Amino acid sequence: MVTKLEHVNVTVSDLDRSIALVQDVFGWKLRWRGGSIHSGESAHVGDDETYVALYRHPEQAGRPVDSYTTTGGLNHIGVLVEDLDAVEAKVKAAGLEPHSHADYEPGRRFYFRDHDGTEWEVVSYP
Template identity: 30%
Template sequence: MLLGFEHVGMTVSDMDRAVAFYCDLLGLKLALRKQVDRGEMGFFDTGTGMLEVFAPTTKTVDRFRDVPNHEAGLRHITFAFSSVDEKFAELEAAGIEVVERPRDAFHKEMIQRVAFVRDHDGILVELIERAPGRTS
């Protein structure tokens, strides 16, 4: 029996910068951070699942590559906020790379507002407001 969504794993170039972005700016909670073989691991709690982050000790972590439409792969990670406009303004003021400013969403049944930014490694992060009445 399925219990729920657990986590998505990703690689970053610097754990301190990941904590600063995902915890300090986006509001995730650092549940675990520790040294492991070949790097450092962190588990960031969203309240409804986790983001597993690995920062290798190597200094040659390449910037995130957007997945072309004709390739399989993960395209972005998404976090829901009570106000996309407020969160976006906070991120923009902090100097976070903007991809798409807040706008009304295309799939109004699921999402009311949407915006896109990139973290320090270029990972595409979608910010959304859920459609009215939607709880998950």
Template identity: 30%
Template sequence: MSAYVEHANITIKQLENTIHFLQTAIPEFEIRKQGQGDHYRWCHLGTENSYIALQEVVEREESNRTPYLDIGINHIGIVIDSVSETRARLIDAGYQENELGADHPWRKRIYFFDKDGIEWEFIEYLSDDPAQRNDYSL
């Protein structure tokens, strides 16, 4: 068996907002299970093979985190079938695109922010060859 990431667990502000964002981007993502802990609500959203574990934050005034400078997640990358279709769905739903991402012969990437300001990267690979998919020369 090859190792792979089964899930990532992130804390978000409101479950419904993040569920809506991810299901807009990736309609095949389903709620695997959700519930209520002692102090927070949670949800596992994804496919039968992998998922994003979402946990609502315990309310406080501010988070004091600057992406790419402070410790924490900068973005989460998810492989998708079509960058253009995903971009259209997210823009139609009013989500903000981050203009990161350089052209590459073997992949397309887009970056969007959800309502909590969490950045998500969506990648469409244009090759099945691992050497091309993982090319960092450009």
């Protein structure tokens, strides 16, 4: 039996801004956008097989203080890319700050936080 992660779902404060960010940084396409649970709106952005579901609720609360100490918290979203340096340049162009760069076995990586504080890990393997 083959299993594969299809998507993750994350709440955002500005759906249009979040869609534009992941489209620009990762080259993803908008697969679907429409009404969603609890009177919210969702957008599925990714490729033909996997995506990130971006969700905006009209009355949402702020984010938890620290996802790494919050049970059930989303710590980061990992994205595999071919050209780590090109993606990092796009992150910087979006006004965001890459951090925690590392060369490690088996590849290279960095992290960044988006406008809502969600952390993304960007990784590349040789």
